[in-house]
Amino acid sequence: MLNFRRLEKSDIKLLDEVYKTPGALGCECNAVSAYLWNRVYDLRIACYDETVIKAYYKSDGTVWGYCLPHGKNVRGAVEEVIRSERQNGGTAAFEYLSADERGELGRLFPGGFEFEEQFDTCDYIYLTENLAELSGKKYHAKRNHISKFFRTYGNTEVKCLDSSTAADALKVVREWYREKEIDFENYGEYGVIQDAVINLEEFSMKGAVLYVDSIPVAMTLGCEISPVCFDVMFEKALTGYEGSYAVINNEFAKMLRGYRYLNREEDMGIEGLRKAKLSYHPEIVYQRFRAVPKI
Numbered sequence: 001m002l003n004f005r006r007l008e009k010s011d012i013k014l015l016d017e018v019y020k021t022p023g024a025l026g027c028e029c030n031a032v033s034a035y036l037w038n039r040v041y042d043l044r045i046a047c048y049d050e051t052v053i054k055a056y057y058k059s060d061g062t063v064w065g066y067c068l069p070h071g072k073n074v075r076g077a078v079e080e081v082i083r084s085e086r087q088n089g090g091t092a093a094f095e096y097l098s099a100d101e102r103g104e105l106g107r108l109f110p111g112g113f114e115f116e117e118q119f120d121t122c123d124y125i126y127l128t129e130n131l132a133e134l135s136g137k138k139y140h141a142k143r144n145h146i147s148k149f150f151r152t153y154g155n156t157e158v159k160c161l162d163s164s165t166a167a168d169a170l171k172v173v174r175e176w177y178r179e180k181e182i183d184f185e186n187y188g189e190y191g192v193i194q195d196a197v198i199n200l201e202e203f204s205m206k207g208a209v210l211y212v213d214s215i216p217v218a219m220t221l222g223c224e225i226s227p228v229c230f231d232v233m234f235e236k237a238l239t240g241y242e243g244s245y246a247v248i249n250n251e252f253a254k255m256l257r258g259y260r261y262l263n264r265e266e267d268m269g270i271e272g273l274r275k276a277k278l279s280y281h282p283e284i285v286y287q288r289f290r291a292v293p294k295i
Contacts, residue, residue: 001084002046002048002053002080002081002084003046004044004045004046004053004055004057004063005044005045005046006038006042006044007034007035007038007043007044007045008035009035009202011031011035011045012031012032012034012035012203013031014031014045014052015031015034015035015045015052016031018051018052018070018071019031019052019070020225020226021226022226022227022228023226023228024225024226024228024229025123025125025225025226025228025229025261025263025284025286026098026123026225026263026286027123027225027231027263027265027266028067028096028098028101029225029226030223030225030231030233032196032203032204032205032223033223033231033233034054036192036195036196036233037192039188039191039192039195040188040189040191040192041056042056042057042058042059043055043056043057044057047071048069048073048076048077048080049071049072049073049076049077050071050072050073051069051070051071051072051073051074051076051077052069052070052071053066053067053069053077053081054066054067055067056095062090063085063090064093064095065093065094065095065096065290066081066092066093066094066095067094067095067096067097068094068097068101068104068105069081074104074108075108075109078094078105078108078109082293091292091293092292092293093290093291093292094113094290094291094292095118095290096118096121096288096290097115097288097289097290097291098286098287098288098289099286099287099289101289102115102289102291105291109293111294112293112294112295113291113292113293113294114291114292114294115289115290115291116289116290116291116292117287117288117289117290118288118289118290119269119288120266120267120268120269121266121268121288122266122267122285122286122287122288123263123264123265123266123284123285123286123288124263124264124265124266124267124277124278124280124282124284124285124286125229125261125262125263125264125282125283125284125285125286126261126262126264126280126281126282126283127260127261127262127283128230128253128256128257128259128260128261128262129257130280130281130283131249131250131253131262131280132250132253132254132256132257134146134250138281139281141279142246142250142279142280145243145246146243146246146247146250148242148243149241149242149243149244149246149247150247152242152243153212153213153241155212155213155214156210156211156212156247157210157211157214158208158209158210158211158247158248158251159208159209159211160206160207160208160209160255161197161200161205161206161207161208161209161219161220161221162200163200163201165209165216166197166198166200168209168211168216168219169197169207169209169216169219169221170193170194170197171216172209172216172217172218172219172236172237172238173190173193173219173234173236174190175238176236176237176238177190179238179239179240193221193234196221196233196234197221200221203223204223204224205221205222205223206221206222206223206230206255206256207219207220207221207222207234207252208220208248208251208252208255210237210244210247210248210251212241212244217237217238217240217241217244218235218236218237218238218241218244218245218247218248219234219235219236219237219248220232220234220235220236220248220249220252221233221234221235222234224259225263227259228259228260228261229259229260229261229262229263230256230259230261230262230263231263231265232252232262232263232264232265233265235248235249249280261283261284263286264277264280264282
């Protein structure tokens, strides 16, 4: 019997132990993100034979999808998930699988699963140096956009996101929601960002705030996936300051040169967001898959 429960702060360490590898690139390995977003997506965990199973729940209390278990006994945990779902009259679906996880599931259960690629949940991963330098013809438009910003707004400054700039970062987020006519007090993402900012040091997160004439106009925030990859989890910029997105993107990349890659996450199936992410020429489009047992 699998007993799923909501994530707690102490589970960040547990998830790190089973998910993190030195060369990890995908968001599935970001334990801080899993904890922060579980309030919105109702992500729960269970343990089976020293193996962690993550599951996403629907509002009616049923599971809409499982992540591939990680730990000592992946095969046994997968079998237990399938058995548990069948006992409840359902079919286990494993969602958000990376290409490596798909390969592992295929090796453990040869011919036992049907796989479907999930195009809307791919991670867009970039070489940090490319986003920091914006060198070459392909980034010509980006460089012009940034140059125009600095010509238009002379008195600019970029500061690290810390206790002294946290209030300004959240002010940007609130103003961004107002621009979009979103009630931030009842919008799940705001609570996630607020929690991240409040626990910035505890979660070892890094961020930046962009100012024009001492007014905060853009913010960004994320955390490490592995020693080679940083996850840019949040980025907001006010549309009244043309070019502010390009500038905060570029300036944050300069701060993160210690990482080879920046994961700027998925496009959620939003065409405009997909075009924006592709315009920065990702080094890797990190595939995602769904798997359902054949029998």
